[in-house]
Amino acid sequence: MTIVLAAIAIALAAQPSDAEAQVNGVLNLFDGNGDRALDGEELFALLSFTATLNNENPDNATMDEAEVRATARTAMSVLDKDGNGKLDRDELMAMHP
Secondary structure, eight states: OHHHHHHHHHHHHHHHHHHHHHHHHHHHHHHHTSEEEEEEEHHHHHHHHHHHHHTTSSSSSOOOOHHHHHHHHHHHHHHHHTSSEEHHHHHHHHHHO
């Protein structure tokens, strides 16, 4: 779960400084269907993006696609508080430091 939070934190950190703007930035980048939430495939895309960034630096641990998919499934099961299979804005905001 630490990897998931770190990956999302990386994506959030690449966005503007206030929490709302950061979450909106992540949704703008990874919400492919425009429903203002991240479904399993969109969360996989986010985690794949951050894993790719890590893979570019040989000092960082790498994850293959299967590991990223497993991490996305675990993250969704833990972070999706309403159980609808999506991380909505409120669920993403709740993760923000």
